[in-house]
Amino acid sequence: MQSTIFWFLSCLAVAQAFTASPTQHTRHAVSPLGATKSVDCLVVGSGVSGSSLAFNLVKHHNLENTLLVESNPVVGGNLISKSNEDGFVWEEGPNSFQPTPYICRIVHELGLTPELVLADGSLPRFVYWQGGGAGDKLANLHALPTNLPGDLLDFNLLTWPGKIRAGLGALGLIAPPPTDREESIREFVTRHLGAETFERVIDPFVSGVYAGDPDQLAMRAALKKIHRLEGLGDFGPGLVSGAIARFQEIAQEKKDNPPDPAWPTYKGGQLGSFQKGLQTLPNAVEQFLGQDRVWKNTAVESITKKDGMFVVTMQQNGKKVQVEAKSVCVTSPTRVTAKIAAELIPAAARLSEVYSPPVASVTIAYPKEAFKELPGGTPDQPLRGFGHLLPRSMKVRSLGTIWSSSLFPNRTPPGWELLLTYIGGARDTAVGDMTEDEIYQQVEADVQQILLKPNYQGPIQRIGCRVWKTAIPQYRKGHLEILEALEKDEAKCPGLYLGGNYRTGVAFGDCIQFGWTEAERVAQFLRSSSVQTNETEVKKTVKA
Missing domain, CATH: 3.50.50.60 (FAD/NAD(P)-binding domain)
Known part of the structure; x- marks a missing residue:
């Protein structure tokens, strides 16, 4: 359950919201305004x-x-959405949203329901990890579990000691929080779920959501909804007890404020965008x-x-x-x-x-035949998933990659797949000083390592690269x-x-x-x- 919550946030990627203006833009004239x-x-x-x-x-x-x-x-x-005459549609800022009743209301009231597109919520979400497990044969990509505790048994990203430590902590067998200082994300997660779960699951999540440093980010501020779970449940301080209580709250909230039947509907795990x-x-x-x-x-x-x-x-x-x-x-x-x-x-x-550290959003298109065998993929659809996140310990410079053409239809011409990669953040500020070509080259190398066939040298298309000098507030x-x-x-x-x-x-x-x-x-x-x-x-x- 917690892995699913974390991924839903991280699939918003660096994203759910940059605030800076891009490094360049053109200005258009408007009418003079006159007096006060x-x-x-x-x-x-x-x-x-x-x-x-x-x-x-x-x-x-x-x-x-x-x-x-x-x-x-x-x-x-x-929010910068672009398209070109070749048939590519891409984002240069945030890439998607997790539907909520507030979003569905405004979508309906603006008449945008016909343009709303929702990704298949059953698509897997991956973490890249080298070292042991069944994932080795399929690009070292490990799908995060969506149904706990059942899926946890086959979740090869964590070792059995790591699973046991996370399970005991989730049930409430944890040390009390510090009273003399703010707790960082690393400290909170390690205290609750162990160092292995932090390194392999939560560290890439922090990179995906905040492009941040988990040693510097305050848990109570950055992840306040999850932090609140510790004191919410009736059966101790464990996250499981807190999550049960939170689900009860959500059910009551829906009962007290049911959504308008005219609003668009959605299922858990889906991400949204517009055509x-x-x-x-x-x-x-x-x-x-x-x-x-x-x-x-x-x-x-x-x-x-x-x-x-x-x-x-x-x-x-x-x-x-x-x-x-x-x-x-x-x-x-x-x-x-x-x-x-x-x-x-x-x-x-x-x-x-x-x-707010610098982050670059980089969109590159590859032919379908460029990809190696990936989990759930076929020759006609080599990418089947939301994308992959990257723990910093893997020494891959990119923060994560959204498989855009797998998420939403009509984002590419026939025969192509579209990838949106974010790179930079609080632990890699040098990206803000790199040239566009240098950024492209780095992202291409990272994609080559994880997704492409060995030594692939075929055509690619550089679609878009935007450097946000001041991106997500930390x-x-x-x-x-x-x-x-x-x-x-x-x-x-x-x-x-x-x-x-x-x-x-x-x-x-x-x-x-x-x-x-x-x-x-x-x-x-x-x-x-x-x-x-x-x-x-x-x-x-x-x-x-």
């Missing part, structure tokens, strides 16, 4: 968090006078809001307060513009938020302490102290809200849920304050 405008809510940043927030403010709270601003020429933030990629969602939000409510190429420089209104100063195509807002929601990356929000929320300056020790200080200072400045994946979680679903709950908080604030600005006023001045 007044809005009820200004949302900064059009990534998953900002787009879903703006949508919910308008759709569910009738805040028609909402404005969404984005510094880039297109909406979506880190044309994840950027479909923010694009649909932009279309829903309309051009008057979405300003692109607009970078916020400062936020001040005057006469009870927030004054937001921005640059657009070399021109300085200002907007007055009754409320402001900042969903930009930490380094940007620290710069623009610290004047009114001093603790925001500490967001500059949140480290929930390191001390992170919760920063968030606590932020919450205290935020309470002293009603109407100014800070959010994003550094605060609510890095998964796609976490960001969508933030957009729902934060919209309610903003709407409640506005209901308790002055009367809303007339919508026609902002529409008129936008065209001025």
